Amino acid sequence: MKKMIVLNVNGETHEVAVNPWKTLVDVLRNDLRLTGAKRACEMGTCGACTVIMDGQAILSCLTLAVECEGHLITTIEGIEGPDGLHSLQKSFIENGAVQCGFCTPGIIMTAKALLDENPNPDDIEIKDALSGNYCRCTGHIKTIEAVRMAAQTDREGD
Amino acid sequence: MRLPQFEYLRPDSLKECLLMLEESNTDARVMSGGTGLLVNMKHGVIYPKRVVSIKSLSELSSITKDSEGNVQIGACVTLSNLSKHPLISQKFPVLHNAVRSVGSMHIRNMATLGGNICLETRCWYYNQSRQWRQAKGLCHRTGGSVCHAISGSKRCHAINSSDTVVVLMALDALVYVMKKDQERSIPIREFFKDNGAHNTVLEEGEIVASIVIPKTAEFTPAKYIKIQHRQGIDFAIASIGAALKRNGKAGEMTIVVNSIASAPVMLKKTSQIIMESGFKEDAILKAAKEARSEIGTLTNLFSSAGYKRQIVEVLVRRVLYGIKDEMDLRRDKA
Amino acid sequence: MPIKAKEYGVIGKRQPKKDGLLKTTGRSQFTDDIILPGMLYGKIIRSPLARGKIIKIDTKRAERLAGVKAVITQKDCPGIMTDLDRQLLCNDTVNFVGDEVAAVAAIDDDTAAEAAALIKIEYKPLEALFSIEKANDKGAPVIHSGHENNYADEFDYEIGNVDEAFSVSEYVRVGEYAFNPNHNCYAEHHVVIADYSIPGKLSIWMPNQSPLFIQKSMGGILGISEGNVRVFNLNTGGAFSGRIGPRKHDFIAALLSKKSLRPVKIRCTADEEFIVYSGGGYSRYIIKTGVMKDGTIKATDATYLFDCGAYWISGVNFLHRLKYHLFPQIYHMNALRWKERAIYTNNPPNMYPHGAGFLQLKLAQETELDLIAQDLGMDPVEIRLKNAVSKGDTNLTRAHYASCGLKECIQKTTKISLWKKKYGKLPPYKGIGIGCGAMNSGGYDRSAALVKIGEDGRCSLFIGLPDMGQGSHTTMAMIAAETLGIATEDVDIVAGDTDAAPFDIGAFAQRGTFFTGNAVKVACLDAKKQLAAVASKKLGVKPSMLIFRDRKIFPKGKPGKALTLKDVISSDMNSMGGSCIMGRGFYNSPAKTMEPWESTLAYSFGAQVAEVEVDQETGIVTLIRVTVAHDVGFAINPMAVEGQIDGQVFSGMGQIMTEECIMERGVVLNPSFLDYRLPRTFEVPEIDYSIVETIDPYGPFGAKEVGEGPLVCTMAIANAVSNAIGYPVKEYPITPERVLQAIQNKKKAKGNEPLDRLF
Numbered sequence A: 001m002k003k004m005i006v007l008n009v010n011g012e013t014h015e016v017a018v019n020p021w022k023t024l025v026d027v028l029r030n031d032l033r034l035t036g037a038k039r040a041c042e043m044g045t046c047g048a049c050t051v052i053m054d055g056q057a058i059l060s061c062l063t064l065a066v067e068c069e070g071h072l073i074t075t076i077e078g079i080e081g082p083d084g085l086h087s088l089q090k091s092f093i094e095n096g097a098v099q100c101g102f103c104t105p106g107i108i109m110t111a112k113a114l115l116d117e118n119p120n121p122d123d124i125e126i127k128d129a130l131s132g133n134y135c136r137c138t139g140h141i142k143t144i145e146a147v148r149m150a151a152q153t154d155r156e157g158d
Numbered sequence B: 001m002r003l004p005q006f007e008y009l010r011p012d013s014l015k016e017c018l019l020m021l022e023e024s025n026t027d028a029r030v031m032s033g034g035t036g037l038l039v040n041m042k043h044g045v046i047y048p049k050r051v052v053s054i055k056s057l058s059e060l061s062s063i064t065k066d067s068e069g070n071v072q073i074g075a076c077v078t079l080s081n082l083s084k085h086p087l088i089s090q091k092f093p094v095l096h097n098a099v100r101s102v103g104s105m106h107i108r109n110m111a112t113l114g115g116n117i118c119l120e121t122r123c124w125y126y127n128q129s130r131q132w133r134q135a136k137g138l139c140h141r142t143g144g145s146v147c148h149a150i151s152g153s154k155r156c157h158a159i160n161s162s163d164t165v166v167v168l169m170a171l172d173a174l175v176y177v178m179k180k181d182q183e184r185s186i187p188i189r190e191f192f193k194d195n196g197a198h199n200t201v202l203e204e205g206e207i208v209a210s211i212v213i214p215k216t217a218e219f220t221p222a223k224y225i226k227i228q229h230r231q232g233i234d235f236a237i238a239s240i241g242a243a244l245k246r247n248g249k250a251g252e253m254t255i256v257v258n259s260i261a262s263a264p265v266m267l268k269k270t271s272q273i274i275m276e277s278g279f280k281e282d283a284i285l286k287a288a289k290e291a292r293s294e295i296g297t298l299t300n301l302f303s304s305a306g307y308k309r310q311i312v313e314v315l316v317r318r319v320l321y322g323i324k325d326e327m328d329l330r331r332d333k334a
Numbered sequence C: 001m002p003i004k005a006k007e008y009g010v011i012g013k014r015q016p017k018k019d020g021l022l023k024t025t026g027r028s029q030f031t032d033d034i035i036l037p038g039m040l041y042g043k044i045i046r047s048p049l050a051r052g053k054i055i056k057i058d059t060k061r062a063e064r065l066a067g068v069k070a071v072i073t074q075k076d077c078p079g080i081m082t083d084l085d086r087q088l089l090c091n092d093t094v095n096f097v098g099d100e101v102a103a104v105a106a107i108d109d110d111t112a113a114e115a116a117a118l119i120k121i122e123y124k125p126l127e128a129l130f131s132i133e134k135a136n137d138k139g140a141p142v143i144h145s146g147h148e149n150n151y152a153d154e155f156d157y158e159i160g161n162v163d164e165a166f167s168v169s170e171y172v173r174v175g176e177y178a179f180n181p182n183h184n185c186y187a188e189h190h191v192v193i194a195d196y197s198i199p200g201k202l203s204i205w206m207p208n209q210s211p212l213f214i215q216k217s218m219g220g221i222l223g224i225s226e227g228n229v230r231v232f233n234l235n236t237g238g239a240f241s242g243r244i245g246p247r248k249h250d251f252i253a254a255l256l257s258k259k260s261l262r263p264v265k266i267r268c269t270a271d272e273e274f275i276v277y278s279g280g281g282y283s284r285y286i287i288k289t290g291v292m293k294d295g296t297i298k299a300t301d302a303t304y305l306f307d308c309g310a311y312w313i314s315g316v317n318f319l320h321r322l323k324y325h326l327f328p329q330i331y332h333m334n335a336l337r338w339k340e341r342a343i344y345t346n347n348p349p350n351m352y353p354h355g356a357g358f359l360q361l362k363l364a365q366e367t368e369l370d371l372i373a374q375d376l377g378m379d380p381v382e383i384r385l386k387n388a389v390s391k392g393d394t395n396l397t398r399a400h401y402a403s404c405g406l407k408e409c410i411q412k413t414t415k416i417s418l419w420k421k422k423y424g425k426l427p428p429y430k431g432i433g434i435g436c437g438a439m440n441s442g443g444y445d446r447s448a449a450l451v452k453i454g455e456d457g458r459c460s461l462f463i464g465l466p467d468m469g470q471g472s473h474t475t476m477a478m479i480a481a482e483t484l485g486i487a488t489e490d491v492d493i494v495a496g497d498t499d500a501a502p503f504d505i506g507a508f509a510q511r512g513t514f515f516t517g518n519a520v521k522v523a524c525l526d527a528k529k530q531l532a533a534v535a536s537k538k539l540g541v542k543p544s545m546l547i548f549r550d551r552k553i554f555p556k557g558k559p560g561k562a563l564t565l566k567d568v569i570s571s572d573m574n575s576m577g578g579s580c581i582m583g584r585g586f587y588n589s590p591a592k593t594m595e596p597w598e599s600t601l602a603y604s605f606g607a608q609v610a611e612v613e614v615d616q617e618t619g620i621v622t623l624i625r626v627t628v629a630h631d632v633g634f635a636i637n638p639m640a641v642e643g644q645i646d647g648q649v650f651s652g653m654g655q656i657m658t659e660e661c662i663m664e665r666g667v668v669l670n671p672s673f674l675d676y677r678l679p680r681t682f683e684v685p686e687i688d689y690s691i692v693e694t695i696d697p698y699g700p701f702g703a704k705e706v707g708e709g710p711l712v713c714t715m716a717i718a719n720a721v722s723n724a725i726g727y728p729v730k731e732y733p734i735t736p737e738r739v740l741q742a743i744q745n746k747k748k749a750k751g752n753e754p755l756d757r758l759f
């Protein structure tokens, strides 16, 4: 039996009817047509589906949509500001941290959650945060660098 | 992979939750963080009619200190919140380390301590899709009468791979469990059963409400090590927790290893060697050797038995040296 | 004389990817992001048996389920073979766990899954074969009739006088190496949308690296002309040698669509990903090398046995035969004998791991080289330099090197990594190793490109080359911009739709930069000529005297007289008798032969030095640092070159150290990104890059490939591990268990590695 729920995504509220066994990633992608969060393993192993819920990076493939009512969800589509790209987005582009780009939204969302909580992470903390994100193309060499540089830019900007 | 269909229930209070579970009998499963349960449901190895979500129950989501100074951790406290809590990171750094070693940051943001303790045992022949399992046929755990992991075995040997329990056992924590009109507390050392199919003593309708770490564990020298193929996101090849509780002069050593059998293994003989001879070099080496045989038959391991034995020996040695160093450090400070 | 980068306006500078904005904001579309109107969801019913007879298929209940729009079995595609030995859907036998037997399409995935479960298939199990040894046994069941010895492919090759070369050799060594199956592991799982609802016209959306091959292969097999297969190649989430041709599910989606008259999407789930992966199957090399006492290589005799699984993927697997060229590729030798045997088993069908298995061959060859050096009392670097090819050389298999920076790469990496200070002098269980390699920039081949320049001076570049992340579209835009004197951001790439794309065979064999790059250059030169004709009239100077720079055209030495490109185009187009600027380019290889390797005009070369630390108690290896030097001819975009190096070092370390599909009776025991251990952030080593530029005479602006060259140098990692433990590891990946085993073997052998067989 479908249930009506209200989801707050990127500051907008959406009313959707969902079956309880539908995961957040499916509802975001199929019902709200926010396809930035990717669907790959669907088993919690790759991080491609990462979104931010109440400030924390979570896996939308292992989250039931019905559990998300009353929470604030941010997806990759919601982090560009009025002044343009988020510093992480810029840094990923400028530092060559994007190749095929399939993993990119998930990695950026993970990194955003990290920097929001810890604006000054060391490399171990960056690696720890990103270890849940699978990236075949870049080997994570430039993604780690991009997060480090974004953190630095943010600090200098303050 | 898709989830099977189910009815979703979200009780507003613990009381309502226990009632729901009582009424549902075997049809219901509690879901906390869901990182273990939903994966199993996607694989189609568990398909409850009802899923009772407990994560939002405020009664189960706090970390408090009781009047005697024991630390009570609600079953639904997420691993991230647990590791960040000052009570834990300052007073029980060993637990903090164990918690931090689970999965990835994402998983820890979602997963809870109660879920980690109650995590279903894992097996290469079980944690697979239905399509995959069809190629092998049913085993004890899926309603058949064979075990693919150990031919000839009469029971399921799936592995307990929870990382936090080795530390909770070493620290002699208590598990508070509840069911409608019933509450009991179980020493975590008695919480697990060496049976892959039913690996805890929880009864029908019973849930873990909280985990209590005794005040006495606060200053216990203790250490946790996890050896994994890949740092970051990976289950353990084996993980170990050890603590030296001091009763007056004599110490009580506890060493617990997990990810090698259906229940965490307390290495009593190994610990005894240290209790008798102290942290002398040769005693440590002897203890580590002893651990190799004390872990008993190794089965269903995700890597060869010989290798696991080797890893256990190394872990015991390293954990004992670790505690020795910690004590030396304390002595120097004192 | 190398041309200095600063003489160029665009190329040679770090250029972020053109699609960076789309990809970092979630705007870029991948196949699974598309939902077409009326689209159905397909599900494949696969064999649970490794080998068996199909007795009965009952689809009635599935057909009756509400929401099911099509059910297909062999009856819907009688006689259609996707490979020489493989039916589109199994007819009467199944040959591996996962073999496709039937499929359904329904209005949503839940219904499709329910319907799939309602299809009842009765089988009779047959004896199955799971190893190449068993398949070779006398009396083993025959998997495909006509292949009585279970050989899917046999190929023998010999060049030079092998027996003589061995007889004059002063030292001969034999070694045997085993490689366990691995997976290419794209981030984006296999997925396809097929719309075959209009008779004779198939539209297909799927991640791939060669739309043209998809057209040819699917058109040929489905019996429609290739132009009627329209491939939409959106973004591709990684390809890594594995997305050259169509896979079974692509055909199945097409058939379901034909039957239901609606578009159908099929997406592989995490476990199916490990059924359709067609990665590297188990393989084994037995290598005999003859050398002189001074280290000069005389001859190689190599046997390559490969478990191709249940079917021989005929369209692409011919490459296995041709791997022999890697032996004499960078080291001179007088003779080579090669024996390739691809052997059928009832494992999943295999094609290539990332790098098409070249890394595995090189691992075997270069480990042997290290052992030979050790036996002869030479330094591994010395033996490599001794035999290394140079510019102008033609090697044994007739590959000619118009440019070659191999020795420079070896010297650079050893210098930067302080090889001399470290080799043989490191503490126990720390190791250093070197690996060298080369890679072809395509073969005998051709590419086309079209360019249109609008009134506003913006340029649309039409190409058929996909960008799977390597940044080829950015590189093409840079080549266009450089040629036309405009900026990279002025160039829009039009690609991803075969109806609009000029001829291009795709992004594989490291051909993109070389072939399509050259074609783009030709197209832009054509456009430039048209522009120059117009501008020369306006400026009153000869076309040859015009300079194109910064979106302007001016007579040489007189930038003050510059006309903007925009004005030149616009005024001409809108004048009487004016024209529209459209350039066309076709690059056809000027090679004198079509022979593989011989026809390749440019090879990249590289060397890597790896440093590792081994935990002698757990066998866990930490890769500390990799020093890379790669001769890419000319780095059009150094940032992309670095990205390629990163990815390949990473892939190499995975294939060498941790990645393994652990097989048991035809099934992968670890079909997940958790238990199939691709390295993650903590495993990442430090990488030191040196880009060596040798300006290839054929490459566009001197550029050569960098798409796979660095990967075949990563055997440095394996050599470093062997160096650390003082004993060679001969079975890959070198998991901690195998490292411990090698340490134990060493103790048993008291340091002397026995010649010949190790297992």
Ligand SMILES: Cc1cc2nc3c(=O)[nH]c(=O)nc-3n(C[C@H](O)[C@H](O)[C@H](O)COP(=O)(O)OP(=O)(O)OC[C@H]3O[C@@H](n4cnc5c(N)ncnc54)[C@H](O)[C@@H]3O)c2cc1C
Binding pocket: A043, A044, A045, B029, B030, B031, B032, B033, B034, B035, B036, B037, B038, B039, B075, B076, B079, B101, B102, B103, B104, B107, B110, B111, B112, B113, B114, B115, B116, B117, B118, B119, B120, B161, B162, B163, B164, B206, B207, B208, B209, B233, B234, B235, B236, C674
């Ligand atoms: C990619 C990945 C990596 C992982 N890595 C690790 C790892 O390194 N180490 C590790 O230990 N685990 C790991 N896990 C397993 C799992 O995520 C954790 O063990 C987690 O702590 C489980 O907690 P949860 O709250 O999500 O449990 P849930 O999924 O909610 O529950 C797990 C089980 O416990 C039962 N349960 C939950 N709460 C209660 C309760 N209060 N009372 C009674 N029963 C209850 C559920 O019914 C279910 O059977 C990993 C999982 C994934 C997907």
Ligand code: SF4
Binding pocket: B123, B124, B125, B126, B139, B140, B141, B142, B146, B147, B148, B149, B150, B155, B156, B157, B158, B196, B300
């Ligand atoms: S240990 Fe044996 S019985 Fe238990 S899940 Fe694995 S195969 Fe089944």
Ligand code: FES
Binding pocket: A038, A039, A040, A041, A042, A043, A044, A045, A046, A047, A048, A049, A050, A059, A060, A061, A062
């Ligand atoms: S899709 Fe969610 S972790 Fe892979």
Ligand code: FES
Binding pocket: A097, A098, A099, A100, A101, A102, A103, A104, A134, A135, A136, A137, A138, C187, C237, C238, C469
């Ligand atoms: S950029 Fe391709 S997987 Fe990360």
